Amino acid sequence: MSQLERTIVQTQKVRLSTPDQPFRFECGRELRHLEVAFETYGRLNAAADNAVYVVHALTGSAHAAFYNSPEEDRPGWWDGLIGPGKALDPDRYFIVCANLLGSCYGTTGPSSINPETGDIYGMDFPPITTRDMVKAQKLLLDYLGVKRLRLVLGGSLGGMITWQWLVDYPEFVEAAIPIAGTVQGSPWMIALNEVARQAIFNDPAWQDGWYRGQGPSAGLALARMIAMISYRSDRQFWQRFGRARVKPEPEHQLEFDNWFQIESYLHYQGHKLVKRFDARTYIYLTEAMDLHDVARGYSCLEEALDRIQAEVLVIGIDSDVLYYPHELKATVRTLQKLGKKAQYAEISSIYGHDAFLVEYEQLNHLVREFLEGRPRCAS
């Protein structure tokens, strides 16, 4: 697409709490100045029943589709699914995506400036949960005049937050597609998050979270490198990198500093994140993932899931080694036992967890079929 044909969208901002009406976190603490960055595509119809809420993942932003400027390198992170002729078509739906509470792309988070002190919130920012995130998103939708969501969907942390939507505002959601995301953070995911956090904590530049400026670059890069492995699969690494070296000549075969290309790739990915992300947000959002448990406050998981009124399509990825399909399938079985309209579908991919950002042909097909109401068998 030439730059002339590009659709340009602007990220907007709205203040959702004030000192008079503070935002109350699940932990009981309050935020007097909550600002949320968001984008919308399409228009809310007169019946206000065509809204789709898109939830981004750990390092994502409100910029889900199109371009923010004619010069931008690449479109929004889910542009493959959102756009004219795609499953989420702005000609048909009013699509909303907001930067998560606690993130660093325009929504208030630990690295934002507290207007009352003129300094960052830092580690004094309250612990955030997926319940808090959904609450902030609901405030935004109220502000936008959305009465009910036709669909809420997202992958990874976005999938987890989608589940939280279903339990927290059951009457507000008509349909949902949690993709590669669970109803509770698994100990496996918690383990991977903890080693990533520890990589940041071990960096002397972390300074207990009170750094200003650059911060723990080496630690954040390593956190990303660790996470990147869990986002992919052994087969994808074989296919893309194999045992290729940066210096292929035979005389370099035994040199430690002659990286394998997979090593070079991981370092590249690590440094790329450092340029665009904040370490404090990484800590807060991974903690939110760990704390994620739709059953918190209920006597059991079934009681929480029994609140769901929406029709749910759970999408798993066959090669996902972070949110294994067997966990998602178990949730679908529970929902079906509870008499809910729940189906499971699986993306076939070598890309592992990241398939939800790659396999657009399958994703468009599944989302479109689901929205058009075609029956599907649960596996």
Place this chain on the structure above:
Amino acid sequence: MSQLERTIVQTQKVRLSTPDQPFRFECGRELRHLEVAFETYGRLNAAADNAVYVVHALTGSAHAAFYNSPEEDRPGWWDGLIGPGKALDPDRYFIVCANLLGSCYGTTGPSSINPETGDIYGMDFPPITTRDMVKAQKLLLDYLGVKRLRLVLGGSLGGMITWQWLVDYPEFVEAAIPIAGTVQGSPWMIALNEVARQAIFNDPAWQDGWYRGQGPSAGLALARMIAMISYRSDRQFWQRFGRARVKPEPEHQLEFDNWFQIESYLHYQGHKLVKRFDARTYIYLTEAMDLHDVARGYSCLEEALDRIQAEVLVIGIDSDVLYYPHELKATVRTLQKLGKKAQYAEISSIYGHDAFLVEYEQLNHLVREFLEGRPRCAS
């Protein structure tokens, strides 16, 4: 077993190179003072045809079975497989296990003192390959009078070295059991090794490997934590830890510093390794794993594998997420196409890669059956 009934064995040491007869590494460099720590169980018979060589994994030692002292906490690392009445019975076999070249349990490595300088070798130690390790093990077996190995076996890095034995000394090996170890380091394994190494490099106490004394404790602990995840499985973490917290009370549910038990466990494992292992050795041995490729020096993998004369039982673990069964099965198929006696068997376990240190009932059964020559179908 009471301490009185314990069989006590001593780790022995032997010098395998001298300034006159230096040990030559694959890279061409030489080591004038190579000492190797080893243990033996049982006796070499008159025909010298009952020797079994046991290869340890990344952080293992020569101490494979029995006790080194009446007070020792636990027996050697593979005591479940080695001992009277077990598959590797010292009444029948002469069992040898040596600490790997480059390790830190008595064999010369980067943290050993160079007698010619009085200081550590440090990062001046030559890069080590699995070929070098096998060469040192062969020197030891020559010294012990072993003419041919009845069996060589090991798990993980030990499995990789077992493969190297088969290609480097085909006539010396009658049978082999590589367990959860590949003929080439996969890019997936390299990726996991690299993030573990980076955790060490990021520790300011690393000092480019020239630290004396304690060294990069936080970095080595994190390296171990990362590795531990890859040694287990999501199901085992669910089964053992679930979402249990260190402080179970409801009022602590949203506190960041109220660790999940899986986090506490990983930290415990990290600190435990720091007390017993050396960071330089961790770097050298993981690099050896990455460099591991039995095809190096041959025109292709098939040419290298075609050298194998031994009967081979390849054991995989169904839940292994570090050395996936599909890779091991592919190697068995290649061997079978080459007309080799190769079979595949799988351990069923939730323990993931670590199953080779856990599932002794299955292991004893498989090793015993193989040694007794019962036919088995390859899957």
